[in-house]
Amino acid sequence: MxxxxxxxxxxxxxxxxxxxxxxxxxxxxxxxxxxxxxxxxxxxxxxxxxxxxxxxxxxxxxxxxxxxxxxxxxxxxxxxxxxxxxxxxxxxxxxxxxxxxxxxxxxxxxxxxxxxxxxxxxxxxxxxxxxxxxxxxxxxxxxxxxxxxxxxxxxxxxxxxxxxxxxxxxxxxxxxxxxxxxxxxxxxxxxxxxxxxxxxxxxxxxxxxxxxxxxxxxxxxxxxxxxxxxxxxxxxxxxxxxxxxxxxxxxxxxxxxxxxxxxxxxxxxxxxxxxxxxxxxxxxxxxxxAVLSNPTSVESSFDITFDVYPNPTTDIIYLKKKANIEINDISIYNMTGSAQLTTLPSINITKVDVANLPSGFYLLIVNTEDKLYSKTFIKL
Ligand SMILES: [Zn+2]
Structure with a gap:
C-alpha cells in the first residue's frame, strides 16, 4: 500500500x-x-x-x-x-x-x-x-x-x-x-x-x-x-x-x-x-x-466512486462507476509519468485494453470536471 x-x-x-x-x-x-x-x-x-x-x-x-x-x-x-x-x-x-x-x-x-x-x-x-x-x-x-x-x-x-x-x-x-x-x-x-x-x-x-x-x-x-x-x-x-x-x-x-x-x-x-x-x-x-487550472488533489475516494477490476490484469481492465459522476477521459500513465493511452468513457463500465503495455505498475487516472481520481494497478 x-x-x-x-x-x-x-x-x-x-x-x-x-x-x-x-x-x-x-x-x-x-x-x-x-x-x-x-x-x-x-x-x-x-x-x-x-x-x-x-x-x-x-x-x-x-x-x-x-x-x-x-x-x-x-x-x-x-x-x-x-x-x-x-x-x-x-x-x-x-x-x-x-x-x-x-x-x-x-x-x-x-x-x-x-x-x-x-x-x-x-x-x-x-x-x-x-x-x-x-x-x-x-x-x-x-x-x-x-x-x-x-x-x-x-x-x-x-x-x-x-x-x-x-x-x-x-x-x-x-x-x-x-x-x-x-x-x-x-x-x-x-x-x-x-x-x-x-x-x-x-x-x-x-x-x-x-x-x-x-x-x-x-x-x-x-x-x-x-x-x-x-x-x-x-x-x-x-x-x-x-x-x-x-x-x-x-x-x-x-x-x-x-x-x-x-x-x-x-x-x-x-x-x-x-x-x-x-x-x-x-x-x-x-x-x-494564464496558469493551468490544476484539478489535481490526491484523491483518496477512488474506491467509493469506482471499481477497477481485475487487478492485477493480463489484458483488459474495467472501470465501473459506482456514483453518478461525469468522466471526461481516462488515461493510463507509467511510473515515470508518461501517458501510455487515453480513452473516452462508456456509460457505466469502460473497458480499457492494456494488452500492449509492458508488465509493471501503472496509474489509471480518471479525469472529471473538477478532480483527478487515480488508482494504481498491475499489468502482469
Ligand atoms: Zn506586421
Missing amino acids: KISILLFIFSLSHLSAQTTKSIMAEVQLDSLVSSVEELTGEKPSDNFGTIPNRNTSSGRTSAFMYLEQRLKDYGIESKIDNYRTVGYNVVGTQKGTKYPDSLFIICAHYDSVDDFCADDNASGTSAVLEAARVLSQYKFDYTIVYALWDEEEGGLIGSSNYARAANRNGDKIAGVLNMDMIGYDGNGDFLFEVHIGNTPKNDRMANKVAEVLDKSNFKLEQSVQIPGTNRSDHASFWAYNYPAILVTEGFFNDDFNPAYHSSDDKLSLMRLEYYHQISQLVIGTMSEL
Whole structure:
C-alpha cells in the first residue's frame, strides 16, 4: 500500500512538471503551415476558398470570416468586432476558471500591405490560431483572449480601438503577447527578439519567456530589446499602461525579412523550424501566464466512486462507476509519468485494453470536471 501511494505522488509531481513541455509538444508545424498557406491564398481553405490579398477589402473580409470560423471550430466563443466602418478585429474568449475578469491576450495582426505577406503577418496570425487549437483543450485560471487585429498597417488602428475601449471599460488586462513577423531567420542563428518597452511590469512577461525557453531544448536565442519598437500592436497597449510585449524575428539584429512589405514575402522564405519553435515557446509561455487550472488533489475516494477490476490484469481492465459522476477521459500513465493511452468513457463500465503495455505498475487516472481520481494497478 505504502509503495503505491509513494509512486502515485511521484507521478503526480511528474505530471505537472511535464505540462508546459507537453503543451509545447502539441504545437504542430503542419497545422501552422497549413494556416499560413490558407491565409496567404497559397492554398484554398475549406469553407472560404482562396483568400484574396489581405490588403484589399474582399481579402480582409474573407480573412476575418475565416479566422472567426477557425476559433469557433475550437469551441471558443468568438466575435467580429466591427469597431468602425472598415475595421474588423476578431476576438475569441476562453473564460478563466478562477479569475474570469483578468485577461491575458495573445494576438497578431492579420491585415497586410501586399499579396501573400506570409511572414508579415500570416506567421503571427497562424500562431494565434494554433494557440487556440492547443490551449482550448485545457482550462486556465485566467481568461485567455485570442485576438487578430485589423488595420495594423494603417497605424495600429484595430488594436488601438480595442485597447482604448478596454481602458474605458476598466478591463483588467494582465498581459499582452503580440507576435509580428516570427518566421524569418536568414542567417540561421535562431535569434528572436522580445520588445518590452520601458515599464518594469513587462519584465515579468519577458522573464517568463526566458524561463519557458530554459525548460525546452529549442535552438532559440532570446534578445531582449529595451525600449524596443513601437511599430506593432503591443504599443497600443503601452499607451494605456497595460503590460505588453512583442515577440519578433531579428528586427534590430540585422536579420529582418528582405521581402518585407512586398509580394515576395512568401512561405518559401520562412525558416520553418525557427517558426515552429517560436510558436511553441509563445504558446508554452501563454499557458504558464494564464496558469493551468490544476484539478489535481490526491484523491483518496477512488474506491467509493469506482471499481477497477481485475487487478492485477493480463489484458483488459474495467472501470465501473459506482456514483453518478461525469468522466471526461481516462488515461493510463507509467511510473515515470508518461501517458501510455487515453480513452473516452462508456456509460457505466469502460473497458480499457492494456494488452500492449509492458508488465509493471501503472496509474489509471480518471479525469472529471473538477478532480483527478487515480488508482494504481498491475499489468502482469
Ligand atoms: Zn506586421
